[in-house]
Amino acid sequence: MNKNDLKKIAESLIETFQYAGKESIKLYKEGLKINIKKDNSPVSNGDLKVDEIVTKKILDLTPNIKIISEETVDLKIKNTSKVFWLIDPIDGTKEYIAGKDEYTINAALVINTVPVLGLVGVPKKNRLFFTYAPDESYLIENNQTVKINCKKKQPKGKVVALSSVYKPSDVILNKLKKYNVTSIVKMASSYKFCVIATGEYDIYAARERANEWDYAAGHAVAQNAGAIIKTLDEKPFLYGKEDYANPSLLIKRSENLND
Numbered sequence: 001m002n003k004n005d006l007k008k009i010a011e012s013l014i015e016t017f018q019y020a021g022k023e024s025i026k027l028y029k030e031g032l033k034i035n036i037k038k039d040n041s042p043v044s045n046g047d048l049k050v051d052e053i054v055t056k057k058i059l060d061l062t063p064n065i066k067i068i069s070e071e072t073v074d075l076k077i078k079n080t081s082k083v084f085w086l087i088d089p090i091d092g093t094k095e096y097i098a099g100k101d102e103y104t105i106n107a108a109l110v111i112n113t114v115p116v117l118g119l120v121g122v123p124k125k126n127r128l129f130f131t132y133a134p135d136e137s138y139l140i141e142n143n144q145t146v147k148i149n150c151k152k153k154q155p156k157g158k159v160v161a162l163s164s165v166y167k168p169s170d171v172i173l174n175k176l177k178k179y180n181v182t183s184i185v186k187m188a189s190s191y192k193f194c195v196i197a198t199g200e201y202d203i204y205a206a207r208e209r210a211n212e213w214d215y216a217a218g219h220a221v222a223q224n225a226g227a228i229i230k231t232l233d234e235k236p237f238l239y240g241k242e243d244y245a246n247p248s249l250l251i252k253r254s255e256n257l258n259d
Helices: 003-030 045-061 093-097 170-177 191-197 212-225
Strands: 034-036 042-044 066-069 083-091 104-111 114-122 127-133 136-141 144-147 160-163 183-186 203-206 228-230 249-252
Touching: 003 045, 003 104, 003 114, 003 127, 003 136, 042 045, 042 093, 045 066, 045 083, 045 093, 045 104, 066 212, 083 093, 083 212, 104 212, 114 191, 114 212, 127 191, 127 212, 136 212, 160 191, 170 203, 191 203, 191 212, 191 249, 212 228, 212 249
Parallel strands: 066 083, 160 183, 160 203
Antiparallel strands: 034 042, 083 104, 104 114, 114 127, 127 136, 136 144, 203 249, 228 249
């Protein structure tokens, strides 16, 4: 697939993501039906509806490419594909169920271990991020589409980190100290990747957690906007592992977080 093919696929998914986002809000307002999965995490009819909407459109666009979705994956089957979709219909289901606004809708196309194309919808914030190639990451907000490039939005001298928990571990705190972090903000879901891509925040570090579908779409948006994404020990962060488990993560807006 060349860049024009990827552009066409990404842009063809925008309307679907916008519709799925509206459906997620509508179902929440109607009252969600919630079940508990085998891993003791919640799933709602909103997760399943969004999964259905996004999966159907992707099947229409790329019928010959394997789709791996959080809600339909069989973890007993190892992933051996080189080209595949990763879908997390709602990342931050607990946030979604609680009526908060940081949950996201995610799809990424992985080619040879790298998420090259990604869309992240943030329905309650009316933001939609998409990308299809390096230096081609965009934000749709207020009916306007703007290119994003990790340019620093925080004042010079202020380095703000993101965390998925209120109290990061000592391992993470020590890592952040190396980058002269001045404050830490808690944020849920793959939205963290996207607000680093816009330059609103500077850095995010995490120990091994979650699965490939939780990160891939946001990873594509941020990396194609210019962010540097590796493991905590500076190894490449790659996709296509047989068990889908994520390694540790370090995402930086740029090499020098003051620029």
